[in-house]
Amino acid sequence: MKIVVIGASGHVGSAVAEALSMRHEVIAASRATEPAVDVTDDVSIAGFLDRVGEVDAIVSCVGSVPFKPLAELGRDDYVSAFTGKVLSQLDLVRLGASSVRDGGSITLTSGILAREPIVTGTAAAMANGAVESFVISAATELPRGIRLNIVSPTVLLEATGYHSTFPGFVPVSGAIVAQSYVKSVEGAQTGQIFTID
């Protein structure tokens, strides 16, 4: 398969690109690659997809959100979380579906904060909940047998800077998390949230 992995410079994205590379042609993309893609800009997304051409799967591992105590989260922070992790991934589905072959797939990324709280995690929670419910619904209306799933992982073993903000959450390696993306790309499911707790 020809697979685009967007957000390939992050902990999750790099592990996913590595896992999928074993059996597939992977185009690992980020703001710093050639061709580059800035997922917060729909013109950049459209231009990138145009350069890449038809693919079997699009995998999104993007999602920058602000982490702050609730009392410090302002309107701009919620808008930033929406733009960075929600609208960006909605645009990838909206603009990307026509680049995906019949029966291909799109896989997005949310996170455990959709269902479990941490202090400073409210903007991230909002964004994760938004994309998860979007997937449940959008999967039913995608054309040509295109499947759509989302991976919702706990904190990553490699993301050591976050470990202290996730007390009692058992970190999982990027290699294990990547297997849920492999399941989404190579499997039969659609409209599913693959949780990794």
Next chain:
Amino acid sequence: MKIVVIGASGHVGSAVAEALSMRHEVIAASRATEPAVDVTDDVSIAGFLDRVGEVDAIVSCVGSVPFKPLAELGRDDYVSAFTGKVLSQLDLVRLGASSVRDGGSITLTSGILAREPIVTGTAAAMANGAVESFVISAATELPRGIRLNIVSPTVLLEATGYHSTFPGFVPVSGAIVAQSYVKSVEGAQTGQIFTID
């Protein structure tokens, strides 16, 4: 208790205002009341809260979202759903918490599309999922024992215009749905999603 019900002109809001009025002083508010409140405008929210003063509970029954087939949902529709149902309710919590007495409550509204799909429901699903996960997280950080819950109802018996878009969903009366808001306002729970399927 002194309770503000915002969005009191809708099917849900009017039933909630009626149910709470039996035992409490209810200030039913919408864009057309005096004082008025436009929840899509944070300046209007702040001015309204200032006029109303200290309350025991804030109940939000707002949430305008576009219903369209997935292929017709554009970037503006997702932004509109975010502004109308997500950011509006996040602002009510952010700006409203300081108006709520110690141990009081805030109750928001989502909907069944957060967890079950219908055709044309993807923007609504996204908005519902966002506010539900927001509540799970924000409830843990609110000060002074203020509780925060969300009611997630199925299609309303009184909203006959929507019945054909919800095939096989058994409509529930506003009076029954209103009891979940009574539970949130008078009960002990916090961080809960009260689902009504």
